[in-house]
Amino acid sequence: MNNPFSLEGKTILVTGASSGIGARCAIDCATMGARVVLIARNEQRLQETLSQMGGERHIVLPLDLTNVELVVTKVKETVKQVGPIAGVINCAGVSSVTPLKLIKEEDMASMMQANVYSALFLTKEVCRMGNYDKKGTSIIFLSSIMGLVGENAKTMYSLTKGALQSAARSIAIELAPKKIRVNCIAPGAIVTPINEKLPHMADPVKRAVLEAKHPLGLGQTTDISNACIYLLSDAARWVTGQVIAVDGGYTAK
Ligand SMILES: NC(=O)c1ccc[n+]([C@@H]2O[C@H](COP(=O)([O-])OP(=O)(O)OC[C@H]3O[C@@H](n4cnc5c(N)ncnc54)[C@H](OP(=O)(O)O)[C@@H]3O)[C@@H](O)[C@H]2O)c1
Incomplete structure (x- = not known):
């Protein structure tokens, strides 16, 4: 029987594939039949993810996504090597807990660059004629529930995650005639290296409070990779143009 969730025959770029949600997405997309291009800065950790993936078809691409010129070159080279790209999971990102009074302009600029501009520029390159799969291409931005609701000391992070949601809607409309779909996933809290040392995870009392805000408890990386496979x-x-909250019910209240 034809499996509508199969990723056979699709080449998928996964950024942030060296850690956490991105690593899980790379592994699970491979299981569903995709050829995966694993992107992040740390080559050794990308290789660790690769070692958990079946098949010889995958590619490790060490890349700092904030280097726009290099992104242009690497997308071109990748398409030459493996053909058109049928999907991108824009998972690379950084987080912080910073009260408004402590926000510095340079920190805000670097977070916008890491969480928003790099994902947009990669998407722009993939969506050029000849680079995307004309049979249908799916772009996913990893937003956050912090782009939907507020939280203490999350101004900078919320700003970037909300920006992805707004951008995704307009890109979705612009690229629909090319059969390119663009959506966001807004995860609730999942323990990964991005947050394990931040106060709301590291402090057991604060972590219990956070857990109680998720009616189904904290999530796992597979909760997000399964949503990505669907999209x-x-x-x-x-x-297309949607924000799907995968958050254990956090935003249902
Ligand atoms: N975990 C959660 O609770 C949660 C909730 C909502 C949303 N999210 C979002 O989900 C995404 C993944 O989070 P995670 O929890 O998996 O975090 P993580 O484990 O810290 O992974 C972040 C990834 O981003 C990569 N990265 C960061 N800057 C990069 C750059 N300039 N160029 C290339 N790669 C870069 C890192 O790789 P290198 O260091 O090797 O470059 C790493 O693979 C993020 O966008 C995050 O905001 C997470």
Whole structure:
């Protein structure tokens, strides 16, 4: 029987594939049949992810996504090597807990660059004629529930995650005629290297408070990779410009 969630025959770029959610997405997309291009800065950790993936078809691409010129070159080289790209999971990102009074202009600029501009420029390159898969391409931005609701000391992070949601809607409309779909996933809290040392995870009392805000408890990286597989697959062929909260019910209240 034809499986509408299969990723067979699709080449998928996964950024942030050296850690946490991105690593899990790379592994699970491979299981669903995709050829995966694993992107992040740390080559050794990318290789660790690769070692957990089946098949010889995958590619490790060490790349600092804030280097726009290099992104242009690497996308070109990748398409030459593996053909058109059918999907991108823009997972690379950074976080911080910073009260408004402590925000510095340079910190805000670097967070915008890491969380927003790098994902947009990669998407721009993939969506050039000849680079994307004309049969259908799916772009996913990893936003956050912090782009939907507020939280103490999360101004900078919320700003970047909300920006991705707004951008995704307009890009979705612009690129629909090319059969390119663009969506956001807004995860709730999942323990990964991005937050394990931040106060709301590291302090057991604060962590219990955070957990209680998620009616289904904290999430796991597979909760997000499964949502990504759906959006990348042909099962989601009529879904674009959406923000899907995968958050254990955090935003339902
Ligand atoms: N965990 C959560 O609770 C949660 C909740 C909501 C949203 N999210 C979002 O989900 C995404 C993944 O988070 P995570 O929890 O998996 O975090 P993580 O484990 O810290 O992973 C972040 C990834 O981003 C990569 N990265 C950062 N800057 C980069 C750059 N300039 N160029 C290339 N790669 C870069 C890192 O790789 P290198 O260091 O090797 O470059 C790493 O692979 C993020 O966008 C995050 O905001 C996470």
